[in-house]
Amino acid sequence: MKYSYITLMLLLMLGLQCFSQTKLExxxxxxxxxxxxxxxxxxxxxxxxxxxxxxEVDTSKITYTLKFKKGKMHYHINYNEKGALQNTGFMVKEVDIPTDAYANIDSYLKENFKKIKIKYIQQRYLGSSEDVLKNTFQNLILPNNTYKLMLRGKKADRKEDYIAIFDAEGNLMKTTLALPANYDRVLY
Incomplete structure (x- = not known):
């Protein structure tokens, strides 16, 4: 009977741990x-x-983001410190990306990682074009689109979080390690 209480407490503690989330940015x-x-x-x-x-604090810059939900889409608009538009975009899934582009993305990920878990995918539009807001809210697929993937990948028996940016054809533009979670709220 003594062991059943210990087992019950252990299972409860493990169950609570399964529902916790870590903030990766x-x-x-x-x-x-x-x-x-x-x-x-x-x-x-x-x-x-x-x-x-x-x-948002990155390793090289500070970005201000306006996030909102319109219809069923989750949009974001990024600005720099002076209020100039940097990029816009919205969350997508794998099926929303053209098949050729996603095949290129998938082949790159399989070549470079042993295991992959994609956290989210964003379809992004650069803020330099004049019709960037119109293109974003019409959900157009343009040749200057980029896809930003936040993923957890395993390389050489070590899991780390990465941010990978691909162009419209699925070619890798840039990959970086994501910043570790911020634990400022934890008191010892």
Missing amino acids: REHRIKKSQFPAIDIDKLPLENTKHIRYYR
């Missing part, structure tokens, strides 16, 4: 007043839900 939610000044009138924000403002 150093992204902090901020107030609207802390967000850079942008022309909000240019954004088609009618019928949107869950408008949130974020500040």
Whole structure:
């Protein structure tokens, strides 16, 4: 009977651990007043839900992100510290990517990693073009699209988180290690 209590407590503790999540990016939610000044009138924000403002710290730069849900799509618009548009995009799944492009992405991932778990995929539009907002909200597939994958990959018996960026044909543009989780909230 003594062992059944110990076993029960162990199972409960392991069960709670299974539902926890780790935040892989150093992204902090901020107030609207802390967000850079942008022309909000240019954004088609009618019928949107869950408008949130974020500040993301990367190894080389600081990015401000406006995230919201419109319809069933989760959009993001990235700005630099001065409020200039950098890129826009939305979350997609593997089936939303053209088959040739995803075949190239998949072959690269299988060649370079033993195991892969894709956390998310974003279809992104560069902020340098003039019709970037129109293209984003029409969900167009253009030759200058990029796909950003956050994945956990295993190389040489070591699992690490990576961010990989592919072009519209599925060719690798850049891959970097993702920043480790931020544990500032943990007190010892």
